[in-house]
Amino acid sequence: xxxxxxxxxxxxxxxxxxxxxxxxxxRMDEESKKAVIKYPEDCVCCEYCKLxxxxxxxxxxxxxxxxxxxxxx
Amino acid sequence: MTLENVVEADVLVIxxxxxxxxxxxxxxxxxxxxxxxxxxxxxxxxxxxxxxFGYVVFNPEWGHDLDTWMNAINKKGEYINNREWTExxxxxxxxxxxxxxxxxxDFTPESVKSIDPTKxxxxxxxxxxxxxxxxRTGPPSRKQAVKSGVKIMDGIMVTxxxxxxxxxxxxIGFSPTSYDSYIxxxxxxxxxxxxxxxRSVAEIANLTGDGETMAYxxxxxxxxxxxxxxxxxPLVPTGCLCGEAISYANYIDAEGERIxxxxxxxxxxxxxxxxxxxxxxxxxxxxxxxxEVIEKMCERQDHTPWRHEAVRSxxxxxxxxxxxxxxxWAGGQNSHTGGIWPINTxxxxxxxxxxxxxxxxxxxxxxxxxxxPGFGLLGAAVTGSRAGLGxxxxxxxxxxxxxxxxxxxxxxxxxxxxxxxxxxxxxxxxTQILRNTMIPYFIIHIKQGxxxxxxxTIVEFLEDHLVPKLTAKDGHELRLAHExxxxxxxxxxxxxxxxxxxxxxxxxxxxxxxxRDDPTWLAWxxxxxxxxxMKLFKEPIPKEWWPDLSKPYEERxxxxxxxx
Numbered sequence: 001x002x003x004x005x006x007x008x009x010x011x012x013x014x015x016x017x018x019x020x021x022x023x024x025x026x027r028m029d030e031e032s033k034k035a036v037i038k039y040p041e042d043c044v045c046c047e048y049c050k051l052x053x054x055x056x057x058x059x060x061x062x063x064x065x066x067x068x069x070x071x072x073x
Numbered sequence: 074m075t076l077e078n079v080v081e082a083d084v085l086v087i088x089x090x091x092x093x094x095x096x097x098x099x100x101x102x103x104x105x106x107x108x109x110x111x112x113x114x115x116x117x118x119x120x121x122x123x124x125x126f127g128y129v130v131f132n133p134e135w136g137h138d139l140d141t142w143m144n145a146i147n148k149k150g151e152y153i154n155n156r157e158w159t160e161x162x163x164x165x166x167x168x169x170x171x172x173x174x175x176x177x178x179d180f181t182p183e184s185v186k187s188i189d190p191t192k193x194x195x196x197x198x199x200x201x202x203x204x205x206x207x208x209r210t211g212p213p214s215r216k217q218a219v220k221s222g223v224k225i226m227d228g229i230m231v232t233x234x235x236x237x238x239x240x241x242x243x244x245i246g247f248s249p250t251s252y253d254s255y256i257x258x259x260x261x262x263x264x265x266x267x268x269x270x271x272r273s274v275a276e277i278a279n280l281t282g283d284g285e286t287m288a289y290x291x292x293x294x295x296x297x298x299x300x301x302x303x304x305x306x307p308l309v310p311t312g313c314l315c316g317e318a319i320s321y322a323n324y325i326d327a328e329g330e331r332i333x334x335x336x337x338x339x340x341x342x343x344x345x346x347x348x349x350x351x352x353x354x355x356x357x358x359x360x361x362x363x364x365e366v367i368e369k370m371c372e373r374q375d376h377t378p379w380r381h382e383a384v385r386s387x388x389x390x391x392x393x394x395x396x397x398x399x400x401x402w403a404g405g406q407n408s409h410t411g412g413i414w415p416i417n418t419x420x421x422x423x424x425x426x427x428x429x430x431x432x433x434x435x436x437x438x439x440x441x442x443x444x445x446p447g448f449g450l451l452g453a454a455v456t457g458s459r460a461g462l463g464x465x466x467x468x469x470x471x472x473x474x475x476x477x478x479x480x481x482x483x484x485x486x487x488x489x490x491x492x493x494x495x496x497x498x499x500x501x502x503x504t505q506i507l508r509n510t511m512i513p514y515f516i517i518h519i520k521q522g523x524x525x526x527x528x529x530t531i532v533e534f535l536e537d538h539l540v541p542k543l544t545a546k547d548g549h550e551l552r553l554a555h556e557x558x559x560x561x562x563x564x565x566x567x568x569x570x571x572x573x574x575x576x577x578x579x580x581x582x583x584x585x586x587x588x589r590d591d592p593t594w595l596a597w598x599x600x601x602x603x604x605x606x607m608k609l610f611k612e613p614i615p616k617e618w619w620p621d622l623s624k625p626y627e628e629r630x631x632x633x634x635x636x637x
Contacts, residue, residue: 019114019227022279024249024549039549041501046275048117066505068273071400071514072348 002043003060006035010057017049017058025049041065074247074254074489080226082108083468084461085243085259087231087284088266089115091124091450092431094214095169095457096263096464097223103465107223110246110257112230112266112552113279116215119267120432120449123276124210127202128180129447130170131163135201139163142200150440151579151630152595152620158438161418162448162455169454170203176217178210202447210450229255230552231283232488234262234291234427235476241291241426242474245484249548254485258476260468263420263460264288264413265430265453269563270302271404271508280405281556282563284433285413289562294414294423294601296435296612297406298563299570299581300442301517303341304401321366323359324397326352342582345399345518346635356394367392403512404563407580408443409452411435414599419463420456423601426467430460437597441579491554497542500553504560507535511564520571521584529568535561565607570598573609577634587636591629595619 003025006017013033018026026049027038035057037043043065050058084100086093089111101107109115131137139160146159174180181204219225231246235256243257269282289295322340324332326347332355334343344355359367370389406412412435413422420428429435431453439448491500510531511517516524540558545551576590577583597612620629 020117022113022118024113024228024552027250042549042553044272044275044278046278048122048276064275066272066501068275069271069400069403069508069512070273070398071403071512071518072345072353073396073398 002040002045002063002065003037003049003058005059006037007057007059008032008034010055011035012055012057014054016052016054020048020052022046022048074252076251076253077256078253079256079258080108082106082224082257082259084108084261084263084464085110085257086263086265087111087244088119088264088431088433089215089218089225089227090119090121090265090267090431090453091210091214092433092453092457092460093263093265094211094218094223095172095454096265096428096430096461097218098214098221099458099461100261100263100465100468101218101221101223103462103469105465105468108226108257108259109218109223110226110229110231110244110255112228112249112283114227115218115225116211119280120277121211121214121267121453122209123274124450124453127204127447128170128173129166129200129202129445129451131166131201137201145200146439146444147618147620149442149444151442151589152440152618153437153578153597153614154440155437156618157418158436161459162436162438162452165455165458166451169451169458172458173210173214173454177213178205179213180205200445200447202445205450226255230555231257231287232555233484234264234287234424235484236291236424236480237475237477239292239425240474241424242476244287245481245488247488247548247551249552252548252551254488256476256481258474260471260474261426261428261464263428263430263464264433265457265460266433268302268402268405268411268432269560270402271511271560271564272504273403273405273512274304274401277402279556281559283556283559284429286559286562288413288422288424288427288429288433289566289600289602291424291427292602293427294599295412295566296414296597296599297411297437297570298566298600299574299598300407300410301567301580302402302405302407303442303580321357321359321362321370323357323361325356325358325394327354328352331358341399341580342518342635344397345514348399348514349519355397357397358394359389359392360394362389362392399514399518400512403508403517404560404567406432407439407441408432408449409439410437410441410443417463418459419466420460421463421467426471428460428464428467430457434460441581488555489551491543491545492547492551494542494544497544498539500543500545500550500557503535503539503543504553504557506539507532507557507561507564510535511567517567519582519584522572525568525572529565529572532561532564532568536565566600569607569609570600573598582634584636587634589626589630591622591626592619
């Protein structure tokens, strides 16, 4: 669901994904110095983190925790 | 809150999109100390990252005629565009384009072309625009701001403006990450935090109208909240293809009948009505597209590497029929219409010391509807420049700001309250209730007095009972709590303004008042807080901007609303 995984083997701790996430879903783990998923329930599946990650370490599933609500469909 | 930080600046800019960057750079060029604060990351957050097909450029050297452009906007804006602003924005499009180009924004000038008016844009004459290339405008604008000496503070959620003797002297906020609090003292403050939407489309889900609501709470006047945004979006393969669906407007209903777009006011409303009539689901039909249309779409795919993977893997050459949904930016206002009321062309507001830029600034330069894509970025750049210069001029003469300790204590208490509350309501849940109330098409698009009133009853209950008891277990949830509070307040503004304008015009459609009502509603709706209540009033449009009332209605308004 939503952002699934940040591969700790691939993550270089650059923090770009944290800046790319406008929903504040990702945080830096102070101990491991790697990006971690902190609030997956607020992920909106924009995939900015995935697109901006220089190491292709992020996996995002297209299914949101909170479904998109539309005016009609 | 753990640590209290005090940040001083001559000019404080809240929101670091293209408008905020322009404002900061212009103020900095006047030799001032400028700080941008953004709740996410300046240059990446908000509407700037998704903005655009391109940048509208008016240039007489390319044969553009001001009167032709103005007339087209006046007509599409249904005569309630602020013509002073319309002219300013058009005339300053070339200089702002050049500035962006010099900052390294990747334009493709060879792409300058006229938009084909026979497509979605129907009767309107061609405007020219320059395609945006791979980098978008955000990152180069941020880079330029840093280069010119602007300080940038990312990841700080500003909750309220600080006032002293009725002047705005800064703002307060907190970091959702460190949970530190921040007090910003500034001679002048610019809000440029974008539009609002009710967490609809993914890319702009953090736009919760924070700037407009904090200005409202501080006593500023706002305008034009009754004109909703009009994007549609395909549900398959993803929810993010709205640009393509708008540029190639070809839709069929459940029975495969093509939906006639030629008579109604605009695509979005035509689709709303087909759905309302029980003809849904509605599909975007690529099977009948000409090879030229498909080729154009493929070209654009090459320019959108930043988009969702599903969009990048979408191949128009495969054609097909894609199910469409309404309300891509549900809760948002029509571009550059609603926002904080500017009292002059320097983007000053009714509050001394407060300036507004970008979508937060209610210039109304496009009136009741926007004519073509590409005006959003342009309006943001022009109002950003002007707000930056206006705020700098003010700051150069302003006294050193002092902070009213009592007011500061009051706002701090409000800021922290959700985190200190033991029991109450979760912001995520209240946001869901708000979305369920506001987003259905029969509330936000096809409006009617009793339905608006019903939604308002619920929204008022959210405001009176749930919002005062929002809870937050950490800094992240504290941000959600304030965002929820701001979205709920916006919902009230949208509903009240929609009830107030008892006619239909542009993107505002009232089933119970399906005609434009001239000259009664050749006016703007303004609102402000008075004694804790939202007060609405009418601001007449200068008579010289009225359409020719001696002409028949059908000539003034060639497009029909359903039910007229």
